[in-house]
Amino acid sequence: MRYLARRALWTVVALLGVSVLIFLLVRLLPGNIVDILAGTEGQLSREQRAAVLREFGLDRSVPVQYLLWMRGMLRGDLGWSFRSGQPVAELLASRLPITIELAVLTVLAVTLIGIPLGVLASVSRSIRVKTLVQIVGLLGLSLPSFWIAVLLIIAASHLFGWLPALIFVSPWSDPWVNLQQMFLPVLSLALGLSVVVVRMTRSSMLEVLGQDFIKVARAKGLSARAVLLRHALRNALIPIVTVLGLQMGYLLGGVVITEQIFGLPGLGWTLLNGVYQRDYPVVQATVMLFAVTFVLINLAVDLLYTYLDPRIRYE
Amino acid sequence: MARTGWDRGRGLSRRDLLAGGLALGGGLALGASARSARAQAAGAPRHGGTLVAAAEIDPISLDPHTNSNFSAMQAFDHLYESLTMYDEKTNVVPALAQSWEITNNGKTYTFKLRPNVKFHNGQTMTAEDVKYSIERVLDPKTASPWKSWLDAIKEIKVLDPLTVQMNLDAPYPLLGSFAGMRAAGIIPKGLAERENLKIKGIGTGPFKLVEYVPQDRVVYARNPDYWDKPLPYLDGMVFKVLHEENARLAALRAGQIQYAFLSAQGAAQLEGAPGIGVQKSPFAWVVLHYINVLKGPLADARVRRAMRMAVDTNEVIQKAAFGAAVPSGPVPTGYGDWYLDPKGLPYVKADVEGARKLLADAGHASGFKLEIKCSPQYPEFVATTLVIQESLKKLSIDVTVTQMEWGAFVAENAKSNRSCGREGSDVYASANTFRPDPDGYLYPYFHSKGDLNKGGCDRPYPRVDPLLVEARQSANHAERRRLYQEAQRILVEESPNWWWYAKFNIEAVTGKVRGYSQSFTGRRLFLKKTYLA
Numbered sequence: 001m002r003y004l005a006r007r008a009l010w011t012v013v014a015l016l017g018v019s020v021l022i023f024l025l026v027r028l029l030p031g032n033i034v035d036i037l038a039g040t041e042g043q044l045s046r047e048q049r050a051a052v053l054r055e056f057g058l059d060r061s062v063p064v065q066y067l068l069w070m071r072g073m074l075r076g077d078l079g080w081s082f083r084s085g086q087p088v089a090e091l092l093a094s095r096l097p098i099t100i101e102l103a104v105l106t107v108l109a110v111t112l113i114g115i116p117l118g119v120l121a122s123v124s125r126s127i128r129v130k131t132l133v134q135i136v137g138l139l140g141l142s143l144p145s146f147w148i149a150v151l152l153i154i155a156a157s158h159l160f161g162w163l164p165a166l167i168f169v170s171p172w173s174d175p176w177v178n179l180q181q182m183f184l185p186v187l188s189l190a191l192g193l194s195v196v197v198v199r200m201t202r203s204s205m206l207e208v209l210g211q212d213f214i215k216v217a218r219a220k221g222l223s224a225r226a227v228l229l230r231h232a233l234r235n236a237l238i239p240i241v242t243v244l245g246l247q248m249g250y251l252l253g254g255v256v257i258t259e260q261i262f263g264l265p266g267l268g269w270t271l272l273n274g275v276y277q278r279d280y281p282v283v284q285a286t287v288m289l290f291a292v293t294f295v296l297i298n299l300a301v302d303l304l305y306t307y308l309d310p311r312i313r314y315e
Numbered sequence: 316m317a318r319t320g321w322d323r324g325r326g327l328s329r330r331d332l333l334a335g336g337l338a339l340g341g342g343l344a345l346g347a348s349a350r351s352a353r354a355q356a357a358g359a360p361r362h363g364g365t366l367v368a369a370a371e372i373d374p375i376s377l378d379p380h381t382n383s384n385f386s387a388m389q390a391f392d393h394l395y396e397s398l399t400m401y402d403e404k405t406n407v408v409p410a411l412a413q414s415w416e417i418t419n420n421g422k423t424y425t426f427k428l429r430p431n432v433k434f435h436n437g438q439t440m441t442a443e444d445v446k447y448s449i450e451r452v453l454d455p456k457t458a459s460p461w462k463s464w465l466d467a468i469k470e471i472k473v474l475d476p477l478t479v480q481m482n483l484d485a486p487y488p489l490l491g492s493f494a495g496m497r498a499a500g501i502i503p504k505g506l507a508e509r510e511n512l513k514i515k516g517i518g519t520g521p522f523k524l525v526e527y528v529p530q531d532r533v534v535y536a537r538n539p540d541y542w543d544k545p546l547p548y549l550d551g552m553v554f555k556v557l558h559e560e561n562a563r564l565a566a567l568r569a570g571q572i573q574y575a576f577l578s579a580q581g582a583a584q585l586e587g588a589p590g591i592g593v594q595k596s597p598f599a600w601v602v603l604h605y606i607n608v609l610k611g612p613l614a615d616a617r618v619r620r621a622m623r624m625a626v627d628t629n630e631v632i633q634k635a636a637f638g639a640a641v642p643s644g645p646v647p648t649g650y651g652d653w654y655l656d657p658k659g660l661p662y663v664k665a666d667v668e669g670a671r672k673l674l675a676d677a678g679h680a681s682g683f684k685l686e687i688k689c690s691p692q693y694p695e696f697v698a699t700t701l702v703i704q705e706s707l708k709k710l711s712i713d714v715t716v717t718q719m720e721w722g723a724f725v726a727e728n729a730k731s732n733r734s735c736g737r738e739g740s741d742v743y744a745s746a747n748t749f750r751p752d753p754d755g756y757l758y759p760y761f762h763s764k765g766d767l768n769k770g771g772c773d774r775p776y777p778r779v780d781p782l783l784v785e786a787r788q789s790a791n792h793a794e795r796r797r798l799y800q801e802a803q804r805i806l807v808e809e810s811p812n813w814w815w816y817a818k819f820n821i822e823a824v825t826g827k828v829r830g831y832s833q834s835f836t837g838r839r840l841f842l843k844k845t846y847l848a
Binding site: 153 | 383462511528558559561719720722
């Protein structure tokens, strides 16, 4: 319990740090909403610029702006988008489910591809399987997901003449169409990430398989299957779960580009466009949401350890 | 659909344009020219069907008055209309105003409104709505970037429900055409106070807004009460935001969309794709470099001209626009008959020897250092800049190319303008889009009192000033044309900007789409005449 309290405290400190950082970073970016609205072709007079800045509350000093923002957040008010005039909370609530679905499906795919292949690679004696795993692993690590994404789009449309429905459909209204829409984005993200899991599973399994208790289990006459899955894999899981957890975090970054390429109107897309358009409230709120998620995932991973390995206790 | 190239663009017959231009210059309304163009559009248009199209960029806002962003205009164009509009040949034709009269030595405009025009909410449009909309643009609190175009208006009077009078403080013959921009889009009185116009819209346009999901899609439905019957033909339109050109190409091939805007490389990939037609013609997109003429060697016109002479414009066109462009002077090639004939345009071919000599005369034979800024948001501008960097090596001019994210670029450019060029870089790569009159490419930038002339601190071009003033006051098309052509020739000599080319507008439509024609403005104005076979 005391551990949890300490963790919670540090979480709050970390989030405060993130809030200050992102607040300052968006303001350090050259250009603001006024410049974006005017472009290179038009010019706004001094009075017009002042009017726009006042409308968005940007005429106040930066510390005051920060305090107003924090006060709003504590009251559950994330502000209004400079660009669309919508409440930010409403905007994010409509975008969040898409990103969550994308991330969850990706981790699911990574688990289903990565762990079995890793186990296979660890027990196979075939030199060919090992070389294959190494080559594919190298490729998977070197190819960025956005490049894979573009290739997938080209391949799907050129070779198969197939593309999923254009306008996003939520899984609640039509799960089948929705799955089709998620297929390529998830694949593009999962390919690279599962390689990491394959390699981690393989090395972790090899380490465990070399230990004495495995020999004991074998000597007891347990079936190879039982040894592998119940004894070896269970003990090899800790680093794998850590990697999967971290990947959830990286995924939040990965979706920014993937959503852009596939036209999925999720959080990543919202964030990127927010940056381009200097829509401070949207950028700040989205980054805070990412930060909160990241912190919570890390906490969840830590707690999962105690379940996977009862020897681990947090005092 | 047949490929239409530059030849077709030039084919914009001079006679038609002259006629249109006269109407504009004289400020007298000529009706019906839009109607005849429609008749020849294609066989028998039919009603029905929804067009699914790709939007290459998310509209930054749907408010017609508060931003000059092209992405926004592309989206709200279908919702709003102004007193005047453009036909297929970029002539100014009546829209919400049926006719107008100019009296009091050009200082009073009286617009007669079209009767029984309905807003999308069923309300009838009246003179009060016109007064409200224009006054909203003029109100400093609106912070409208269009304000300076309408600043000449001192007073708007409602004479009766269908007559609006605008009193100017000085003659301003361009008001008729400026009123054709969506800058002056007419909205119901009081709407801006009631609705969030950034994401909502109620106008008189051919399509009503059904739904706008920012960054995702804009959905339109046919306006059954549209005044220009039987338009529009489509029951609805869906614009899905697809930034990635690869995604747009794939969606076209898979038949998911029926319209997309493409780059020249993208269009090349569709070569031989069945059932997809590509239309192209030059449009109002002149790629250029703005030069800070206030400091360093670039303050000398000979130096600027010499640098221009060292660059082969055709190489720029090949490398930056993949050949899909035509050389242009200040007024984009293809705009009415105002532009300089690209065949006779000086300095298009590189003349390195001549450039060296000119540079030596200016005392810079040994070259100098220089910075050009550009943004990879527009790869085209970067490519243009790189060709220049390479070409200028022949003059021993050492160019540093600095790439910046678009927002940062725009901010720096604005700062440079505000500080009279004391801050910021030497040269900026950019492009000019559509102006409602050739005046818009010249007066604001190069007249010593122009709004975009770095707040008036650029050095005046004494030979250009009187030409531009005279052209503003003349009502005679041929006379205005002569004045603008002369001003342009002087400006190309002076080279305060380097104008390179007018790009082709490349739009792909699938076989079922009929009746769509390109607009020189680059806007998708004629979707209202489009139908599905």
